[in-house]
Amino acid sequence: MVSWLLNLYETYQSNLDRVGEIQLKSNGQEYTLLPISHTTQNAHIEVSVTEEGEFHSATVIDKTEATTLIPCTEGSSSRAGAKVAPYPLHDKLPYVAGDFVAYGGTIKNENPYHAYIKQLQEWAESPHSVPKLKSIYRYVSKGELIKDLVAERVLFLDEHQQLFDAWDKKLEEHIDKKPELFSTSVTGQESAFVRFNVYSQEAILTDVWKDPDMHRSFQNFYNERLGGEDYCFVTGEEKPSTDKHANKIRNAADKAKLISANDKSGFTFRGRFHSSDEAASISYEVSQKAHNALKWLINKQGKIIDQRVFLIWANDTTEMLDPMEDTFSLMQLSAAPKVEIKSYTDEHFAQEFSKTVDGYRGNLDSCSNVSILVLDSATTGRLAVNYYRNLNKELYLDKLKKWHETCVWRHAYRKDAEHKWFYGAPATKDIAFAAYGSRANEKVVKGLMERMLPCIIDGRKIPVDIVRSAIQRASSPVGMETWEWEKTLSVTCALINSNEEGLGVALDTEIQDRSYLFGRLLAIADVLERRALNPGESRATNAIRYMNAFSRHPERTWSTIQAALQPYQAKLGAKAIYLNSLLDEVASSISIEEFNNKPLSGKYLLGFYSQRHALYQKKETTTEPEVTVAQ
Structure with a gap:
């Protein structure tokens, strides 16, 4: 408790010139420190x-x-x-x-x-x-x-x-x-x-x-x-104390308190203390400044999902790179000169993101700390700290950079009403939608976002149940809009890539992993049938329709998909020679012992995405449309 209160108190002290200054939210509502x-x-x-x-x-x-x-x-x-x-x-x-x-x-x-x-x-x-x-x-x-x-x-x-x-x-x-x-x-x-x-x-x-x-x-x-002085557990100074602390933390109607000791009966002190100040004493000044700083930060830059607050700030500057945003969004905040990328490789995007991180390194004092705080209330009267970390800013930026270099894939989905694409890590909210669907309620979304924080900040593995759920949804494209499935697929690939050995988007023909190879087969079948369809025909291919069954029973389902491919192979004729030879090449790479119905791991999605991407790149006679990474 002392740590986050002290950091909020210091934030208030660092922003005394902002006290009483009226600021506006995006919705036009006023707020102030x-x-x-x-x-x-x-x-x-x-x-x-x-x-x-x-x-x-x-x-x-x-x-x-x-x-x-x-x-x-x-x-x-x-x-x-x-x-x-x-x-x-x-x-x-x-x-x-x-x-x-x-x-x-x-x-x-x-x-x-x-x-x-x-x-x-x-x-x-x-x-x-x-x-x-x-x-x-x-x-x-x-x-x-x-x-x-x-x-x-x-x-x-x-x-x-x-x-x-x-x-x-x-x-x-x-x-x-x-x-x-x-x-x-x-x-x-x-x-x-x-x-x-x-x-x-x-x-x-x-x-x-x-x-x-x-x-x-x-x-x-x-x-x-004010009352008599007492020892303040936050600053270590003798100042007038208080046992009545602020509410209205998340909004003007919020009754929940972070600190409270007004219950003189029941089990509040559990027989250990006669009064609340025997447990801990906080000065009136510290309580006021810390709570006021918290309210200001929440209004200024906090995210509130189903009344759960996600907040990040630095001691010497309130604004800081948000660990829950995707790579593209963070690159928009870059302090470095805006560079229009003409080449489209993950290395170029990685370089641009490094510039973003380095820009923030230069803006912060060398001894600055970064705080991450998650708050939520179980009842209308009590607010709890669900998660809190305070890190040196250099360590925090290094952790953030590593996350965006490991949980990385090529994403192409609608963002800000436009179609954007980038190499990098997805936002935690997009991970929630990939794992549980775009209609997942806010309770599910906020729970997943909180669970992802230790993965980003502490470098922990992404929970297996989240990855498994995302794999299941990515393996079931039928019933989803094309754009939603493509987004789910790329986010899932990023999660798998993070927990595995760190494969790239580029096709790796040296990989002999069974699931990866089966995924390549499925991608070739999808592209072959897609090219045989009539212009303007957008129905799902057999490879996509049988994707879920294929992931569970690859040998049996592949026989069905291969039989369904024959009319399209005949229709394409000589145009299918390359794809037919590629099918044979990949299939022959799978040993007889491994060509069975054992369920595939999530790595098959990586093979599917990379092979399909490589074939589409090969088909294109021009480069991808130029996009500006940061505007």
Whole structure:
């Protein structure tokens, strides 16, 4: 635990200049590296007040602009259920509206507004207060928020002049149409989250939730109210500690926590400790910075599949080559000059990938480390570290380079709506689709991606069950689209190549392996029949149709395929002389003892692919169309 927390803390310290800086995701959603004592919340209503503390206007917030940076205390960041723990400034309607009860709002025990306004008053009257804060405090202390929101037609009342929570068509008798608020993610009017802003007639003011002065104001105010100091297990320093740690790690609605010790009963401490801090103590500063860095990195570059987070970053630069991407994708990130490859061999692609890796070597400090983190939750309240590795960047890049040099094959499949081809390693997601099909659910995909990480980072063998499943699918082309099968075949060949002795795509006529030779036979039969078909005819050949049976009973199935070839051999006539002689040459290379029905190993797919590729290359009178490797 200490290791990944320390690395995240150091990442925050290395990016202090990015704190509060608004960035955009590809979907247009905003995110930022959160200041200490701040979190994010999806707001539904924005209320603007004047600098004098008077109501100005209110609007329903569009979903794309709902994420709001808000100050928070230890209590409010971990509140749940009926617990009253107000956020210091922006909060839900029962907290910020002094007239909530007057308009039919229900509360349990303590009135949330009283706790909220007391806390806000302390901040507004402290030496750390700023003008915007005082303007908002003057307004909310009047206790007329719901009255103003109803007058602004943001909130609505029923026939008894009371707030209604859920929309009912019966209400159309009193209200013209469904309120805009119900088009947001809010579950009801009473649960609407309100954020405040300050309007000025004389100047354009920075939004309150984006204002660094507001951030610093609360940090200075709250820092004086933190508890006593304790030994921090992460940094080894004496600092104010906390036992309440952040949630909302994967998104603003995420309730799962990585660190929690709020269960005083049951088996939390298993009789070893009286309190949680006896097990480990973490300072408030470290907890805040580490969790905020993690949230920022996930928004910035994390992959989330079925709520499982895959994240990689470096200490001195957040961006790093992703071990789960294929060779082609990584080459697009190359820091080296973009080179248009005119020759099409695996050596040229290997050279280009080496340039990509070397480009990242130069961008990182010599003592920089690379961290790989996988997170997932079994329940809504607990988040776990499924996988974590921290490596020296040189070692990491060497491991990555070795993976892309060993799990290598020639891939030709659709990528980014275009047909691309490259030599290299496939992406882990493509391995999942090759092994379990393009319709595999996200639970299966995320599980396989996590299992592949030790193979890439630690150099372990690819699990046998994954390779076996991919071989079975590659051996069953019937029922798949041609492009899907070709992609499955090339990915499977890469997996086999990684676990075997490292054969190349180029045909090796010296290999006498039984499965490899049988695969060559199947490829020759496929090409021969394909050339005999009428122009435009795209049906599967007998070799492809019987591929699955051939892999299980090669001798018996080959007799069937060979008999089916005779009409096509006759049709081609003299044009089939070379292929017929090649059939005889390969078949004669298989000894009589090995020409039997023993099932073939996955190496037959390598022989099939390489022989077919060689024949297609021989047939072509021109080189392959030129493609740009990196754009």
